[in-house]
Amino acid sequence: MTTIRPLSEALTGTSVDIPHGQSLLRVDGLTMRFGGNTAVDDVSFDVGRGELFAIIGPNGAGKTSIFNCMSGVYRPQAGDLTFLGESLLDVRPDDIARRGVSRMFQNIELFDNLTVLDNLMLGRHQHLSYGMLAGMVYVGRAKRTEVVNRRIVEDIIDFLEIESVRKFPVGMLPYGVKKRVELGRAMAMEPKLLLLDEPVAGMNVEETEDMARFILDIREELDLTMVLVEHDMGLVMDLADRVMVLDFGVQIALDTPDRVQRDPNVIQAYLGEGDEGPTLDDEAAAAEARSGQEARR
Amino acid sequence: MTGPRGDTAPPKAARATLRGRPSLYTDYAADQAIWNTPAKRYWTVALILAVIATPFLPFVTRSQQADLTLVFVLAIGGIGLNLLTGYAGQVSLGHAFFVGVGAFTASVLGGMPTQNVVGFELDLLIWLPAAGLVSMVLGLLVAPLAARVRGLYLAILTLGLVFIGEHLFKELRSISGGQGVGRRGPDPEILGFALFHPQEIFGLQLDRETPWYLFTFLLLVVMAILGRNLARSRMGRAFAAVRDRDIAAEIMGVPLLRTKVLAFGVSSFYAGVAGALLAVSFGQVTPENFGGLGGLLLSVEFLAIILIGGVATMSGSIIGATFVVLMPRLVQAFAPQIPLIGDGALLSVQQLEGILFGVLIVLFLILEPRGLFGLWLRIRNYWKAWPFSY
Ligand SMILES: Nc1ncnc2c1ncn2[C@@H]1O[C@H](COP(=O)(O)OP(=O)(O)OP(=O)(O)O)[C@@H](O)[C@H]1O
Ligand SMILES: [Mg+2]
Numbered sequence: 001m002t003t004i005r006p007l008s009e010a011l012t013g014t015s016v017d018i019p020h021g022q023s024l025l026r027v028d029g030l031t032m033r034f035g036g037n038t039a040v041d042d043v044s045f046d047v048g049r050g051e052l053f054a055i056i057g058p059n060g061a062g063k064t065s066i067f068n069c070m071s072g073v074y075r076p077q078a079g080d081l082t083f084l085g086e087s088l089l090d091v092r093p094d095d096i097a098r099r100g101v102s103r104m105f106q107n108i109e110l111f112d113n114l115t116v117l118d119n120l121m122l123g124r125h126q127h128l129s130y131g132m133l134a135g136m137v138y139v140g141r142a143k144r145t146e147v148v149n150r151r152i153v154e155d156i157i158d159f160l161e162i163e164s165v166r167k168f169p170v171g172m173l174p175y176g177v178k179k180r181v182e183l184g185r186a187m188a189m190e191p192k193l194l195l196l197d198e199p200v201a202g203m204n205v206e207e208t209e210d211m212a213r214f215i216l217d218i219r220e221e222l223d224l225t226m227v228l229v230e231h232d233m234g235l236v237m238d239l240a241d242r243v244m245v246l247d248f249g250v251q252i253a254l255d256t257p258d259r260v261q262r263d264p265n266v267i268q269a270y271l272g273e274g275d276e277g278p279t280l281d282d283e284a285a286a287a288e289a290r291s292g293q294e295a296r297r
Numbered sequence: 298m299t300g301p302r303g304d305t306a307p308p309k310a311a312r313a314t315l316r317g318r319p320s321l322y323t324d325y326a327a328d329q330a331i332w333n334t335p336a337k338r339y340w341t342v343a344l345i346l347a348v349i350a351t352p353f354l355p356f357v358t359r360s361q362q363a364d365l366t367l368v369f370v371l372a373i374g375g376i377g378l379n380l381l382t383g384y385a386g387q388v389s390l391g392h393a394f395f396v397g398v399g400a401f402t403a404s405v406l407g408g409m410p411t412q413n414v415v416g417f418e419l420d421l422l423i424w425l426p427a428a429g430l431v432s433m434v435l436g437l438l439v440a441p442l443a444a445r446v447r448g449l450y451l452a453i454l455t456l457g458l459v460f461i462g463e464h465l466f467k468e469l470r471s472i473s474g475g476q477g478v479g480r481r482g483p484d485p486e487i488l489g490f491a492l493f494h495p496q497e498i499f500g501l502q503l504d505r506e507t508p509w510y511l512f513t514f515l516l517l518v519v520m521a522i523l524g525r526n527l528a529r530s531r532m533g534r535a536f537a538a539v540r541d542r543d544i545a546a547e548i549m550g551v552p553l554l555r556t557k558v559l560a561f562g563v564s565s566f567y568a569g570v571a572g573a574l575l576a577v578s579f580g581q582v583t584p585e586n587f588g589g590l591g592g593l594l595l596s597v598e599f600l601a602i603i604l605i606g607g608v609a610t611m612s613g614s615i616i617g618a619t620f621v622v623l624m625p626r627l628v629q630a631f632a633p634q635i636p637l638i639g640d641g642a643l644l645s646v647q648q649l650e651g652i653l654f655g656v657l658i659v660l661f662l663i664l665e666p667r668g669l670f671g672l673w674l675r676i677r678n679y680w681k682a683w684p685f686s687y
Contacts, residue, residue, distance in 0.1 A: 071548045097550035109545035111538050113609075122538050126550035128531045132559055135530030136523040142530060143326065150325040189550065 007221045010155035013100075013127075013190040014222040016084070021048040024225050025070075025193060030079035032065050032249075039065040040076070041249035047193075047227060052219060054228045054236045054257075057246035058270070063229040064106055065249075067195050071103055072096045083193065098126050100192030104199055106229075108178050112171030116162060116181050119170055120153040123188030156184045160214065176207040183214060187222075194218075194226045200235060208232065215239060237261065245269065331525055348514055352507045362506050363578070368615075368622045369513040370574040375602035375614035376524045377567025382600070383609035384528055385560035386540025387443070388451055391458030393595035395565040397587025398435055398462075399428035399572025400482070401472050404582055407483025407573075414480045415471050421485045421492065425573050432569025433562050440561035444554050459596060463588025479583030482576030485509065493577060513574055517615070520567065525611045527563065536560055537609070604658050607670030616669045625650050 016024060025047040032040040040062040047053045055063050068074040070081055072093040081088040088096055102123070111119055128149060134142040157166050160180045165173055170181055179199065186194055199215065200208040212235055218224055230236050236243060237257040245253040245260060247269040253260050260266055322328040332338040352362050378392045406424035410416035443454055466473045474480030485492035492512050496503045527533045535556045538546035547553050576582045585591040598621055606617020628650050637643040644652070665671045 073544060073548065092552070093544075093547040094550050094552045097548060103548055105545070109542055109548075111541040111545070113541055114534070114537055118534055118537070122534050122546075122549055122551070125531060125535060125538075130531060132527065132532040132563065135532050136527045138526035138530060146329060146530065147325045150329065154325070185549065 005155050007155065007159055007187075007218070008223075010152045011187065011190045011222055014192060014224050016049055016100075016192050016225075018049050018084075020050050023047070024049045024051075024084065025227070026080075026082040027066070027070075028080045028082070030066065030069060030076050030081065032062070032069055032074055032076045038249050040069070040246075041251075042079070043244075043246070043249070043251045044079075045244055045251070045254060047225060049225055050223055051241050052215075052226045052228060052239055054230065054240035054243045055246060056230065056233070056236055056243060060248075061246040062249040063246060064197055067103065067197055067227075067229065070096070070101060070195060094126075097189060100190075101195065102186040102189035102191035102193070103195040104179075104182050104186050104197055106197040106201065108175075108182055110170045110178060110182055110185070113169055115169055116157070116166045116173075116184075117150075117153060119181055119185050120156060120188045121149065123185040124149045124153065124190075127190060153184075153188055156187050159187075159217070160184050176203055179203065179207075179211065180214070183211070187218065192225065194224055196226060196228045196230075198230055199228070200230065200232050208235065212239065329529070331522070331529070345518065349511065352503075352510055353501075359504075359506060362510055364622050364626065366506065366510045366513050366578055368618045369510075369517040370571055370578055371599075371602060371622065372517055372615045372618035373513075373520050373574065374568055374571030374599055375606065375618050376521060376611060377564045377571065378599045379603045379609065379611070379614045380524060380527065380536070380567065381560050381564035383603050383613075384533060384540065385536035385557065387557060387560060388448070389443075389455040389564070390452050390593065390596045390600075391439075391455030391462075392564075392568055392599045393587050393592035394458040394462040395432040395436055395568035396572035396575065396595065396599075397466060397584075397592065398432045398565075399569030400576040400579075400582050400587060401466065401469075401572075402431045402569065403428040403483045403573030403576050404480055405472055407485070408481055409484070411480070413470065413478075414474050416480075418484070421483070421487050424483055425570060428573035429566040429569040432572065433566040436561045436565025436568075437558060440558040441554065443561060444557035456593070456596075459588060459592035462592055463584060466584030466588045473582075473584050476584055479581050479586075482578075482580055482582050483573070485512070485577050509577065513578075516570070516574070520570070521611045521615065524567070528609075528611070532556070532559060601654055601658055603668075605661055605668050607668030608666065610667075610670050613668050613670035616673075620669065621654075624653065628653065 018024065023046045027046075028044050030040050030043045031038065039060075043062075043066065045053070055066065057063055065074060069076045070083075070088065072088065072091055072095070075090070083096075083099060083101060086099070088099075088101075091099075111122065114122070128145050130142040130145055134140075154166075157163055160183065162177060162180055162184065165177060170178060173181065183196075183199065186196075196215070200211045203211065215226070215228075216239065219226065228236065228240060240257055242255065243253070243257050243260045244251060245263075245266050252265045252269055253263045255263065322333075327333065332341060348365075351357055351365065374392065374396055377395075378389065381387050381389055381392075403424045405415055406417050406419045406427055407421065408414070408416040409418055439458065443451060446454055467476045472480075490496070492508045493505060494508065495505050496508050528536075535546070535551045538549065538551050539553060539556050539560075543553055546556075572587070579586070587595060602617035602621050603614060604617070605620055606615070607613020629646055632638045632646045632649065638646065638649055661668055665675075667674065
């Protein structure tokens, strides 16, 4: 009936007015300890505008902990995080969201009792500007705001091809669809930086390809900067501009995908102590098997 | 076409083909409306008309009518608790405290002064909103504390309110009339029109209870619509997000403390209004109604309303209030026919009521967490799908 809007028209707030390649996010000497366990050990890196930056490393390397520091859930013992020139330390999670950081979680964190639509509308929370009383009366601005944002959410639903489940409670959806809904919710936030924590974990080949296509399309259409954590090496090497490798919280490499793959330190970390340890490919396969189990749970 | 698309009105030709297919939404506003299907609209209107007609039916007794008034009042309080507990996930045993604050605020502002108690005999248009607002302010004061704890600790903290309330209500004798004595509630009058008084409107003769019955019902309809709008709008979604996953909600941009505080505030407002109305319906209010053990029982009754009626639905609060008021009447009516029930027998009628409530709450929690409303949804969906049972 009407033409479908391109995403870039629905989500206009994702662009940043700094030159391409210039630092959007700077992590400086980040250190996060849990008791005696140093999950993140003096890690520093820069993510440039428009970049797709990947973080890889074995289980427990501290990848998710870095994300949790960025979202304001963990408070690092040392180091600094700077986003768009402002420190994120001691900033509340909801305030960090408002500044333009959104996120997909390793273990799906959707609101299970709410419909797909409501989950995505929740992503729009910070962009809806009417108060509680206006919502109770539900005329004028509140109503208009709801309709305008519903349309934005519908554009995302179209893009992710989840039209048929828009009114289903999220809890009853299959794993792969939930992952899509979570990506949709993160997009609905209209972020300037998108953090993806294992977006294809537990997915089959087809679902993985779909997800990769979505990530590429989002990147292209929205000019969005992303940080990707993933065990699927194929995906990382295909998509990422640069890759950082962590091992027991320590940054052991940061370079382009092909150079990282040949880095002796990285090979050593993935090989472990002995000669017969897993290779990068084995690690990827193991991750797939492991997350497959996770998904079945 | 799988659902609503498009923002502009369909062209003429399209509109012509859409005619006669009322269940097809052509814009988001229609899909988002409260009564988004014709069936829901017709049923709501029919129900409202039936309730308005009830006092005029010859076989409806005065006490039955008073029971229905009580249903409306408790439903308003139930909606308040449902917003806090059902939607925002904050279990509260302190609801009776806020109901009590509303009742005494209304009694002071709208009641008659006597030698023992103060009273200002103001208009309902003043004391009713004031009762809600005073409760709300207290709710907002308590909320920052309550928002920092959860689960069992929150239940205990809010339970404490009921006992603080007992102390407060008993000590402030010039307001409450004191322990065991109490005071008279407010006389409801709007701009000189007495609501608890025989009246004549449009040539219709109304007896003493009927204007009050109609007024509380009107208020329930208004407050249920406001509550429903809240639930489907920005803040209601934030409530649900905080209930389901608070940390994820925060990362999505929902301020946790602020959202919980607002939930307490709006819930206490509803409680205060319900308290003010209760003070009128009771005629006489005592500290024991709302504080201490009596308060705890009232709080549990509100929890029963939302658990039995249906958590996180407006209709559930109303169904639950109906059930909580009418079930004891049914038990009383049928008790003489049940062996071993009655005075001096194995169980008294009150004990049977108490046991039934307890058993029902447990059964609903286990078998149908969506309450009676959920049961109704199941039946409706069964018949919608009939003869296919899936
Ligand atoms: N909240 C916490 N409390 C205590 N220890 C934690 C906490 N979060 C993470 N850790 C520890 O920090 C280390 C890094 O965990 P993290 O989840 O960041 O690893 P990861 O790289 O994301 O691993 P995976 O690939 O399995 O997701 C682990 O040793 C983990 O046990
Ligand atoms: Mg992780």
